[in-house]
Amino acid sequence: MKKFAFMLFLLSTAGNGFAQNCESILLGQVVDFHDNTPLEGATILITGTPLTTITKSDGKFRFEGICDGVLELEIFHPDCKSQFITITMKGDTFKKVSLEHHLEELQEVKVVGDLVKKETNSASEQTLNLNTIERFSGKSIGDALREIAGVSSLNTGSNIVKPSIHGLNGSRVLILNDGVRMQDMEWGEEHAPNMDINGSGSISVIKGAAALQYGGDAIGGVIVVSPQKIIKKDSLFGKSLLNAMTNGRGGNISSELSKTYESGWFANGQASFKRLGDREAPDYVLSNTGVKEIGIKLNVGKQLFDWGWKANYSFFDAELAILRASHIGNVDDLIRSINGGQPEVIDPFTYDIDAPRQEVTHHIASLNVYKRFQGLGKWNVQYDFQNNRRFEYDIRVGDDRNTAAIDLELTTHTFATDFKWDASSKRTLTMGLLARFQNNFANPATGVRRLIPDYEKFDFGGFLIADFYLNENFTLDAGVRYDFNRVDAQKFYLESRWVERGYETEFESLIVDDLGTQLLTNPKFDYHNFSGTVGFQYEPNNSSNFRLNYALAQRAPNPSELFSDGLHHSAARIELGDLRISSETSHKVSLSQSKDFDSWGYSVEPYVNFISDFILLEPTGVEFTIRGAFPVWTYRQTDTRLIGVDFTAYTEFHTNWKTNHSFSLVKGKDISKDQALIQIPPVSFGNTLTYMKPEWNGFEIRLESRYAFRQNEFPPNITIFSPGLQEEVLLEINTPPEAYHLLNLDAQMAFSVFGNGKLTTSVSAENLLNTNYRNYLNRQRYFADDLGRNISLQLKLNY
Amino acid sequence: MKNYKNTMQKSILVLFVLISSSLFVGCSDDDDPPAPVNEEEVITTMNVTLTAAGATAITLQSQDLDGDGPNAPTISVSGDLTASTTYAGTIELLNETESPAEDITEEVEAEADEHQFIFGPSGSIASIAYTDEDGNGNPVGINFTLTTGDAGTGSLQITLRHEPTKPNDGTLAGAGGETDIAQTFNLTVVQ
Numbered sequence: 001m002k003k004f005a006f007m008l009f010l011l012s013t014a015g016n017g018f019a020q021n022c023e024s025i026l027l028g029q030v031v032d033f034h035d036n037t038p039l040e041g042a043t044i045l046i047t048g049t050p051l052t053t054i055t056k057s058d059g060k061f062r063f064e065g066i067c068d069g070v071l072e073l074e075i076f077h078p079d080c081k082s083q084f085i086t087i088t089m090k091g092d093t094f095k096k097v098s099l100e101h102h103l104e105e106l107q108e109v110k111v112v113g114d115l116v117k118k119e120t121n122s123a124s125e126q127t128l129n130l131n132t133i134e135r136f137s138g139k140s141i142g143d144a145l146r147e148i149a150g151v152s153s154l155n156t157g158s159n160i161v162k163p164s165i166h167g168l169n170g171s172r173v174l175i176l177n178d179g180v181r182m183q184d185m186e187w188g189e190e191h192a193p194n195m196d197i198n199g200s201g202s203i204s205v206i207k208g209a210a211a212l213q214y215g216g217d218a219i220g221g222v223i224v225v226s227p228q229k230i231i232k233k234d235s236l237f238g239k240s241l242l243n244a245m246t247n248g249r250g251g252n253i254s255s256e257l258s259k260t261y262e263s264g265w266f267a268n269g270q271a272s273f274k275r276l277g278d279r280e281a282p283d284y285v286l287s288n289t290g291v292k293e294i295g296i297k298l299n300v301g302k303q304l305f306d307w308g309w310k311a312n313y314s315f316f317d318a319e320l321a322i323l324r325a326s327h328i329g330n331v332d333d334l335i336r337s338i339n340g341g342q343p344e345v346i347d348p349f350t351y352d353i354d355a356p357r358q359e360v361t362h363h364i365a366s367l368n369v370y371k372r373f374q375g376l377g378k379w380n381v382q383y384d385f386q387n388n389r390r391f392e393y394d395i396r397v398g399d400d401r402n403t404a405a406i407d408l409e410l411t412t413h414t415f416a417t418d419f420k421w422d423a424s425s426k427r428t429l430t431m432g433l434l435a436r437f438q439n440n441f442a443n444p445a446t447g448v449r450r451l452i453p454d455y456e457k458f459d460f461g462g463f464l465i466a467d468f469y470l471n472e473n474f475t476l477d478a479g480v481r482y483d484f485n486r487v488d489a490q491k492f493y494l495e496s497r498w499v500e501r502g503y504e505t506e507f508e509s510l511i512v513d514d515l516g517t518q519l520l521t522n523p524k525f526d527y528h529n530f531s532g533t534v535g536f537q538y539e540p541n542n543s544s545n546f547r548l549n550y551a552l553a554q555r556a557p558n559p560s561e562l563f564s565d566g567l568h569h570s571a572a573r574i575e576l577g578d579l580r581i582s583s584e585t586s587h588k589v590s591l592s593q594s595k596d597f598d599s600w601g602y603s604v605e606p607y608v609n610f611i612s613d614f615i616l617l618e619p620t621g622v623e624f625t626i627r628g629a630f631p632v633w634t635y636r637q638t639d640t641r642l643i644g645v646d647f648t649a650y651t652e653f654h655t656n657w658k659t660n661h662s663f664s665l666v667k668g669k670d671i672s673k674d675q676a677l678i679q680i681p682p683v684s685f686g687n688t689l690t691y692m693k694p695e696w697n698g699f700e701i702r703l704e705s706r707y708a709f710r711q712n713e714f715p716p717n718i719t720i721f722s723p724g725l726q727e728e729v730l731l732e733i734n735t736p737p738e739a740y741h742l743l744n745l746d747a748q749m750a751f752s753v754f755g756n757g758k759l760t761t762s763v764s765a766e767n768l769l770n771t772n773y774r775n776y777l778n779r780q781r782y783f784a785d786d787l788g789r790n791i792s793l794q795l796k797l798n799y
Numbered sequence: 800m801k802n803y804k805n806t807m808q809k810s811i812l813v814l815f816v817l818i819s820s821s822l823f824v825g826c827s828d829d830d831d832p833p834a835p836v837n838e839e840e841v842i843t844t845m846n847v848t849l850t851a852a853g854a855t856a857i858t859l860q861s862q863d864l865d866g867d868g869p870n871a872p873t874i875s876v877s878g879d880l881t882a883s884t885t886y887a888g889t890i891e892l893l894n895e896t897e898s899p900a901e902d903i904t905e906e907v908e909a910e911a912d913e914h915q916f917i918f919g920p921s922g923s924i925a926s927i928a929y930t931d932e933d934g935n936g937n938p939v940g941i942n943f944t945l946t947t948g949d950a951g952t953g954s955l956q957i958t959l960r961h962e963p964t965k966p967n968d969g970t971l972a973g974a975g976g977e978t979d980i981a982q983t984f985n986l987t988v989v990q
Contacts, residue, residue, distance in 0.1 A: 329961070329978030336972075344975055395962070395977065400840060444834045449867075454833045490833050500869035517865065517896065518835055567867040574867065624871035626842055626863045628981035723981050724958075724971065 022067040024089050029060045030075065042077040047084070119224055121467055121477040122535025122549040123210035124150075124592045124605045124646070128203040130228070135746075135762075138243030138252050138274070138792060141197045145223065148205050149662040150605065150646035152681035155778040156190040158279055158787055159291045159320040160358075163193070164777070165207050166607060167642050167666040167680045168220030171558045175223045176214055178297075178312055180366050180384045183412040183438060185452075187560040189617075189779060194316050194362035194388060196295030198241065198254035199270035201228030207607070207646075208588050209531060209553030212463045213418065213432060216481040216531030217555035219586040219611065228258075230266045230303055235259070240797045247766075247790035248276030248290070249349070256297075264304045270297040277351035278321075282770045282788035287347040288324040288354050293317065307371040316362045321353040326783045327395055328572040330628030331731070332724035334782065338732055343784040355393040359404075363387045377421040377428075386412040400447055407443035408452060412436065427468045434461040440559065451575070453491035453563050460484045473541075478534040485527040485556040491563055492518045507579055523562070527583050529554035543596040551588045557581040561615050561635050574623055574632045581637060586611045602649040609642040616640075616670075618678050619733050622720045629723055631733065638672040642680075660688040667713065676713035678734065682776055683709040698760075701747040711736040711776045737781055740773035742766070753797070760796040765789065837896055841866040842903050844893040845980055847957065849886040849945055857886070859955070861982040864895060872982070879987045882923070886945045887930075890916060890957070892980070904941060907959070914979075915963045916940025917971050922953025923988035937965045947988045956983040 030042040038059025045052045046063065055061045068089045075083045119125060126148045136144035142153045142161025154162045154169050162169050175182040175193050184194040197203075204224040211222045238257035245251055252274035260266040274293040279286045294317045301310030325343030328334050337344060366384035373379065392406035418432030436459040442450040465479035490512075498504060498519055513520040535549030564577035587610045594603035615637055622629040644666030652658045663685050668677030685707045693699045714734045722729045746764030753759045770789040774781040843866060847859040855878055863872035880886070892903035907914045911933035918927040918940065925948035929938030945955070963976035 327977065329976075330981060332981065333978055396840065442833070444836045447836065447838060447840070449836050449838055492833075492835055494865055494868040496865040496868040496870045513832065515835055520832060520835070623867075623869055624863075625867055626845065626861055626872050626980055626982065628978050630867070723983060724956075726954075726956075726983060 022065060024066045024068060026063040026066050026071075026089065027060070028062075029058070030055045030077070031059050039077060042075055045074040045076070047072040047074055119204055119206050119222070120210045120533075120535075120549070121475045121537045122547045123533070123551070124207040124547065124549070124590045124607065126205055126207075128205075130201055133197060133200055133203060134241060134796060135764075135794075137198055137241045137254060137794065138245060139197065141193055141195060141203070141223075141225070144197055145203065145205065149648045149664050150207055150644070150666075151205055152664070152684070152777060154189060154679065155775065155780075156192075157286070157289055157323050157326075157778070157780050159289065159318075159322075160190055160192040162186075162189070162191070163223060164681065165205060165221035165223075166609065166644055167668050167677075168609075169679075172218065172220035172555065173223060174215050174218040174221075175225065177225050177314070177364065178227050178366070179368060179382060180312075180364050180386065181215060181414065183386045183410060183414075184360075184362055184388045185390060185408065185410055187558040190322075190358075191390075192318075192320075194318065194360055195225070195314075196254075196272055196293065196297075196316055198252075198272040198295060199227070199256055199297045200225045202226050207605070208549065208590055208609075209551040209586065210479075210533045210535065210549050212465055212479040212481045212531060212533055213430060216461065216463070216483045216529055216553055219553045219555055219584065219588075219609075227268075227297075227299065230258075230301075231260055232262060232264055232303065233260060234262050238799050240799075242795045243792055244794075245276070245790050245792035247787055248279045250274075250276035250290075250351070251792070252293070254295075264302045264308065266303065267300040268297075269299075271295065275351070278349050280349070280788050281785035282767075282772050283785065284343065284346045285349050286323055286784055286787075287343070287345050287350075288321045288352075288357070290321045290351055290353045292319040292353060301368075305372065306374075307369075309367070309369040312364070312366045312368075314362075314364045316360075318358070318360050319353050320358045320360075322356040322358065323780050323784060324354070324356070326780045327356045330572070330625075330723075331622055331631055331720060332628055332722055334572065334631065334733075335722060335724075335729060335731065338782050355395045357393050359391040359393070361387075361389045375423050377419060377423060379417070379419045381417045382415070384412075384414045386410075386414075388412075394448075404443075404446055405448045406451060407446050409441045409443070410438065411441075412438045425469065427466060429467075430463075430465045432463050434459065436460075449494075449566050450492065451564060451566050451568060452559050453489045455487055455489035455491075455559055455563075457488070457559075458484075458486045473539050475537040475539075477536070479532060481531045483527075483529045483531070483554075483556075485529065486524070487556075487559065487562070488524045489522070489559070489563060491521050491523060491565075493521060493565065495519055497565055501576070501578070503579065510579075523579055525562070525579075527556035529556060529583055543601075545592075545594045547590075547592040549588075549590050549592075551586075551590075553586045553588070554583045555586075556583045557615060561617075564635065567630060572630065573619075574630050575617065576632060576634045578635055581615055581635060582613055584611055584613045584615055584637070599653055600649065600651040602647070604645065604647050606645040607643070611640045611642070613637045614640040614670075616678060618715060619718050619731075621718060624723070629720065631718075631720070631731070638670050640668060640670055640677055642666060642668045642677075656692055658690045658692070660686075660690070662686045670715070675715050678715050679777060680711065680713065682711035682736065682739075685709070696749070698748070698750040700749075702745070704744040704746075705741065706744070707741045708739060708773075708775070710739040733782075736776040737774035740771060740775075742771060742773070743768040748794075754799070757797060757799040760794075760798075762794045762796075763791070764794070765791045838866060838894075840903075841894050841896055842892050842980060843895040844891075844900075845957070845982060846891040846893070847888060847984075848891070849880070849888050851881070851884045851886040854881045854884055854886070859984045859986075861980075861984075862895070866896060874982065874984060876984055876986060879989045880924075880947050882947050882950045882988050882990050884947050886947070888927075888943045888945050890941050892959075907939075908941060911939045911941075912937070912965065913962050914939060915960050915965060915967070915974060915976075916943070917958045917960060917963075917969065917974050918943065919956030919958070919971070919983075920945070920953065921956075922986075923948050923951040924953040924955050924986060927955075933965075935965065938969075950988050950990045952985070952987055954983055954985050956981075958982075 030039045040057045042055045053061045140161045142163045145151045145163045152164045206222040209218045240255040243251045254272035256270035258268035272295045277290045279289040296315040298313045324345040368382040370380045388410040390408045391404040394405035414436045416434040420430040422428040438457040461483040463481035468476040510521040531553045533551040538546045564575040590607035592605040620634040647663040649661045665683045668680035688704045690702045744766045748762035750760040844862045849857040858877040860875045861872045894901040925946045928944045931939045931942040959980035960976040961979045963974035967973040
């Protein structure tokens, strides 16, 4: 199955070589590139002639009576792409030719119906294809990922959507954007991934830490966003997508253009723009929820079989309005909002993006070079640079009205290299190393005490992964990884906070300067993290697949878990980190079984994840200030257990009809406290019915039902003293909202236009019945209902 | 086979050379201490002065010198009020984290149409009346009058709302907006 064709031609001619000598003999042998085993059954064709032959069991072939001169050969093998080579017959000629075949490309052929190769062999993994990505072209990446069973999201309104895998989000979910690990302050609950969904070719989710090549700290999982594959032929093609939607009264446009050459050169560019005004709940306008986004991607490179390079630059800028009513002054305001049932501020619809709002700009530049060594493997080197600038504007008075309350600039340099020994068809071995330097600058010009301090961070990592292809049906994989992290921060503490945290004896040596009410400290912490994975895949036949994986992962605390200290204005809560927080360790076992029958199929993926020293942020009480009392959210470590199952199924009971079903359940428990874990997604159940009639211009209509159960397991609420009411009140800050059911409908058709072009139109309606609902994993659930009905029109033009 | 091993060793060597050279590049150190931030908008102190002819002036103070820090505000009342008396009241807001202390009252006055003090009297504090106006003729509450009832105990809740609905009915629910200050003073009224 895994034949990596490499062809060696032994060319010989009989007699003396003079022009128009048509008695030469062409001899050749087709062999595997890696292990030199002869390839049988390859077809060799001399173009422009009827001459053709097939290689024998020794891989050899022979043509007789060939004229001297230039010839073109086409070589075709069932496992490989057709190849053309030009040779010059001139007397005694010997020629050695390398052909372009990848291990990756061959695996694509192997996985029937799955265009994207898997990132791991044994972990639970699912991929969103281009069709789904295009369907979500007007949304965020987090919205699209919810299509995958077991993936939910932690939202702040509808603009900020953080993906959550098997109940875990933030720093535990690693996002790989075209080979670059996103470094964009993923720690904050109201920080969305800074990337545009447009311009990606596929998005894979590995549910767990098994993809060690990307990092050892992905306790939740890894999201791998890949660009579309480069086809090596002379071609110019492009695509434009236009979305218009009623809810938000706006839309987006995205265009991309690619130019590829037979010689391996390629260049492509993509740009998108999105603009929406205030969104609307069924009963009212969600004031200040507009968005403006710009995304640009540029790629250029040369990809040959034995070497290649690629340079990439991407830019993303987002201005996100945050629901006006979610900006509250103190705990009494919060009580009012929770009990009020309706937002405190409802203004007429506008496109304006006012405070509170965020403005984030992200640049990525990367350079990747690879070289393949014959009979050995492939070497990859990559450098990437990232710059992330984040402004958070709060509602402020006086001269500071237009000054950001948070102004952070995060700069990251990463150097990574790996070598993959794939010469043997029985096993592959990958070894890699990584070095990263990161600098965070918190601008003091905000006039607000820094929530996140200035810091420098150094990471070094190394990994070794092995895959063993034991036989046709059985694959084993295993890997180990070590990561060293050092964080060196310069942090100001209020003297009263330093004492309240109990740092004065334990961390006295960190104090650099005493400024009266504030202390300047220099915390320097080192973390040593080990991760590992082992698992197997068993495929008894083409229609069934069984995977079992164990993954050990360790994650060092992020800067917000260590250093957060102070009032987070946009959240109206005091967030307190702890310098004592250590790395968390996860042990996850996941099992995945899938089976396809004639007219239906299913997959079931149960898992259990034990995390010791799990770091969580939860409401713990209130602190009193002159403005009243503020809820205090404190980081704490505990031992937890997450158990869940994802179930998906499909039926194709009729040529024109199909159904899809998915069910996800996860239960999170704080073992030390014997209580439910905070922010665990409720049980969700989705069903889709599709009618397809290809002869009517590819007509397709889908009706989707999504039912979210109420989360019945949540940590206890807190009792606080309300200065407004002058009494103790129960703050229902953890109580989840009721269950809800949403219906979505969409229809599409495709038409041929301007010769080669194709126009696809689709109309869709989300929340068709305009249902009022609130989502447990939306941080704005205290203040307003979620989105009402949205009707959108999409035009897609491929050219 | 020998060739295979050599190439492998070479590639590992190159790998290590590259990674270790990048370590040196990455480790530039700049240890300039960052500038401290002294918050400008913090209101640490509210002084309420109550004066009446023939009665001792009374000062109510709420002071929280660590701002949003863990320490709760200290509340003090300088003395008892006299029954059945109308006091003229003034509110002063200060940021005492700066030296000299910054007068925040001026900022509130400048943006009077976006601010309002809401008063919640109870017990022996009979009533409060606004004696000032913003540019639109709506009350602000920096100046007010307080009238005491019979001797006994009472309380006065003072809330400063930012961007309230104006005009409003003088209640917290009617005013809406965000709370900049919320304090309650427990008072004693004597004959």
